[in-house]
Amino acid sequence: MDDIAPLEQPHTESPDPERLAESAHIQRSVATAMADLTPLERAAFTLRHYEGRSIAEIGKTLGLGASATKHSVFRAVRKLRTALEPLRGES
């Protein structure tokens, strides 16, 4: 038995199925949480988070002042945190 070398796992670049399933689950949850946002919150968050626009640019795009823009982003982040908090514990 001592002569038997341990079996080497083949090296692969692609993620394992569990990881893929978890990733898909997270994407679905994010999509659901995003769908629950109001259109203004969704637009403000998308411009800030995905497109990296500044608060000033977002306000100009949406026709809002700086304070209203910030609060739209804050509300969106708060809602998303509430919706996605369980996932953070799982991951």
Added chain:
Amino acid sequence: MKHYTEEDLILHYYSERGRRTGIDVHLDQCETCAATYRALTGTLRLIATPEAPERGDQYGLEVWQRIRHRLPEQEVPWWSVWFRADRLATAGSFAVLLLAAFVAGRWWSSPDPAVAPTLASTKPGAAAAVTDDARQRILLTSVADHFDRSERVLTDIMNAPAGEDISAEQRWVEDLVATSRLYRQDAVDAGEHSVALVLDELERSLLEIVHTPSRVTASNLEEIRRRIDAASLLFKVRVLGDELRQRERLDTPRPRARATQTS
């Protein structure tokens, strides 16, 4: 110790707050704020930026289909109705047909509109009859002109004083004699016997004038006048010339049987 709010930490995460160094120092010292910030960043990192899908070949069409019903109706100018593709095609077809009709009309020579529909379409050989009639009309017109010229030269010679040189008139008469022979033959061929008869008499009188001496004497002139008067040549030439002119004006071929009665 002052703690930062969630809003401050969100702005810090997105690098919107200028006091970055101050917050970082605070997060190193304050476990409460650091835990809040870790929870915040942990959640936001779950929301990864999705990869933009490759645009398909139909992307432009799909976008257009999505937005086209939202576009306002554009008012088009009234004259642009005439430039619609279907109307342009119709107008082009008419133009081509018109051009084809024009070319066809030029290609096939049209028959005489007054005669062809009645004669050429009813009888075989009608085209030949039309040609004969046309030839006869041309002959009558030419003979009428010939009679006019002959009348003038005969009148000149009959009124010429004795001893005058009529060589110029004789040269003119020579031409008339040659022409008269041709017309007489054509008149015979065309069945215009009365015309041929007058042309024959005219030819003889003209020949007599040609063979008269150039310096005409009184007796020569008397002989010519007597011959012309005896045959009533000037009268016949004038009457027949007028009749031919009249037939020419009416533009209706005279029946040959009636033509033979004129003399």
